[in-house]
Amino acid sequence: MRTFRSRPAPRLRLLTAVLTGLAAATCLGLAGAAPTQATPSAGSSAPSMAADDPVGPRQDGFLPALAYSALHPTAVPTGANDWNCRPAAGHPRPVVLVHGTFENRYANWAALAPRLKDAGYCVYALNYGGDSTGPLMATGDIPTSARQLASFVDRVRAATGAAKVDLVGHSQGGLLPRYYLRNLGGSAKVAKLIALTPTNHGTSLWGLGLLAHLFPGGDAMMESSCPACRQQVTGSDFLNDLNAGGETHPDVTYTVITSRHDEVVTPYTSSYLAASPNVSNLTVQDFCPADRTDHVDISYDPTATALTLNALDPAHTQRPAC
Numbered sequence: 302m303r304t305f306r307s308r309p310a311p312r313l314r315l316l317t318a319v320l321t322g323l324a325a326a327t328c329l330g331l332a333g334a335a336p337t338q339a340t341p342s343a344g345s346s347a348p349s350m351a352a353d354d355p356v357g358p359r360q361d362g363f364l365p366a367l368a369y370s371a372l373h374p375t376a377v378p379t380g381a382n383d384w385n386c387r388p389a390a391g392h393p394r395p396v397v398l399v400h401g402t403f404e405n406r407y408a409n410w411a412a413l414a415p416r417l418k419d420a421g422y423c424v425y426a427l428n429y430g431g432d433s434t435g436p437l438m439a440t441g442d443i444p445t446s447a448r449q450l451a452s453f454v455d456r457v458r459a460a461t462g463a464a465k466v467d468l469v470g471h472s473q474g475g476l477l478p479r480y481y482l483r484n485l486g487g488s489a490k491v492a493k494l495i496a497l498t499p500t501n502h503g504t505s506l507w508g509l510g511l512l513a514h515l516f517p518g519g520d521a522m523m524e525s526s527c528p529a530c531r532q533q534v535t536g537s538d539f540l541n542d543l544n545a546g547g548e549t550h551p552d553v554t555y556t557v558i559t560s561r562h563d564e565v566v567t568p569y570t571s572s573y574l575a576a577s578p579n580v581s582n583l584t585v586q587d588f589c590p591a592d593r594t595d596h597v598d599i600s601y602d603p604t605a606t607a608l609t610l611n612a613l614d615p616a617h618t619q620r621p622a623c
Contacts, residue, residue: 354382360411363598367408370436376407380418381426384460388423394467394492395457396613398426399450401472402529405438409471412601413609420610423461427453430529439473442528443539447481454481454490467493467613471600472565473529475499475557475572480543488550495556495612497605498563498596502544502571503535535571548575556581556612558605565596583608589623 357376360366370376381398388395396417400409406426417424429449430441439446454466468478468491475496481487482494532539549555555574561584563569573582585592585604594602607621 357407357411359415362601363408366411370405370407374434374436378407378410378414378426380415381424386423386461388461388463389421392422393463394465395423395425395461395463397454397457397466397468399468399470399474399478400439401474402439403437405436409600413606416606425457440527440529443477443532444480447477447485450477450481451485451487458490465490465492469495469609471497472500473533476501482550482553488552491553493554495609497558497599498566499557499572500533500566501574503537503540504533504566505535549577549580551579554579558583558608560594560599561586562593563596588621
């Protein structure tokens with residue numbers, strides 16, 4: 302039986318401090334969002350790998366992956382973006398990985414992408430919502446980023462011949478696809494959305510949302526530097542509109558995976574979607590009580606990975622080994 306590697310409190314504090322610093326810098330305009338990265342159209346030819354997209358090594362934690370991506374901002378996680386991949390009968394839908402705010406495809410998915418590839422999936426990961434020359438992505442306007450996701454999904458479908466894909470997202474990457482599904486026709490092209498610690502009902506951004514509101518001009522500064530930050534603050538117009546009239550689409554299956562130790566989406570239950578026959582709301586500690594994973598590191602957590610694999614392939618469900 303695999304032994305769970307508990308994370309010491311100092312590392313949790315360090316992970317939080319790193320992301321808090323990045324968030325603060327962006328919201329104060331020190332790392333302002335650059336023009337949105339373009340995504341190739343669905344009809345464009347897709348080589349196996351672009352020359353400027355190096356394949357990065359596997360990682361076992363978010364912090365080393367983020368550090369690597371700081372030096373290699375266009376890095377692709379091992380196993381992802383093989384445009385010659387053809388889905389096997391056992392896994393007929395490609396998996397598209399959608400990273401979170403202040404992250405990028407490599408920092409988020411340097412462990413899960415190769416794990417999915419080893420399990421027999423065609424795996425794809427995009428960078429969106431920011432400057433492709435830097436590691437801090439997903440700061441741009443969420444509807445604009447959703448259109449990038451829509452283009453990328455169309456490109457994946459065209460390359461693989463698959464009618465639908467499955468989406469796996471972290472934080473904003475679990476929220477943004479809901480806009481795509483609801484407003485951009487994504488429900489006809491997506492079978493499943495698996496969301497790790499999604500911001501479905503908002504976040505205080507470690508209190509920065511309230512701070513920006515209280516500081517004269519703070520809201521405008523956040524809006525110009527990180528529109529996605531403002532849109533994810535609890536009670537935002539974007540969230541109110543997205544969640545009005547039903548949170549899910551009946552043709553899509555939703556799985557939310559969260560942690561009681563989430564320090565970003567608080568309370569952690571605000572990640573959950575409204576109860577519905579096509580919704581599963583899961584918490585890693587219900588399966589492994591000693592699991593200490595938090596918001597930042599959950600895409601590297603073995604329990605969350607097992608639950609993700611189960612959601613993708615429920616016919617071969619296995620209980621996580623704690």
